[in-house]
Amino acid sequence: MRIVAGISLVCLSQERALTFLYRKRDCQLSCTGGAAIAQGAALLDRMLEEHPDTDALFFCNDDLALGALFRCLRRGIAVPEQLALAGFNDPPASAWTTPALSTVATPRYQVGRDSAAMLLELMAGREPEMPRKDLGFTLHVRETR
Helix, strand or coil: CCCEEEECCCCHHHHHHCHHHHHHCCCEEECCCCCCHHHHHHHHHHHHHHCCCCCEEEECCHHHHHHHHHHHHHHCCCCCCCCEEEEECCCHHHHCCCCCCEEEECCHHHHHHHHHHHHHHHHCCCCCCCCCCCCCCEEECCCCC
């Protein structure tokens, strides 16, 4: 399977988490602005125009991936038979699309909680016990494989 990454605004933690994927990529697209559903549709159109043999797209967030999924439905592109799609961040809607979107989930609540605790330690003049913490991720392989 050929992996192609559709990238918008990538935060450092996502970039680190996906380093293994970037090493295998054939090409990468970028867009400016936010990471909205409409931009995912536009990235899909652009990728298929520039690389018509693309068979898989990975997006840095699910909004972009959902935009690509909706565009595939409008263009009559069978997902995942013709084009596999995956996103990153797993909001609830991703499990309810048809087909359901494959995605990478991260423990966002725990990231915020641990970050706030570290910040409070620093503000109190103390070094955090663990300045770096790997909270892991979960790959949800759904119907868009």
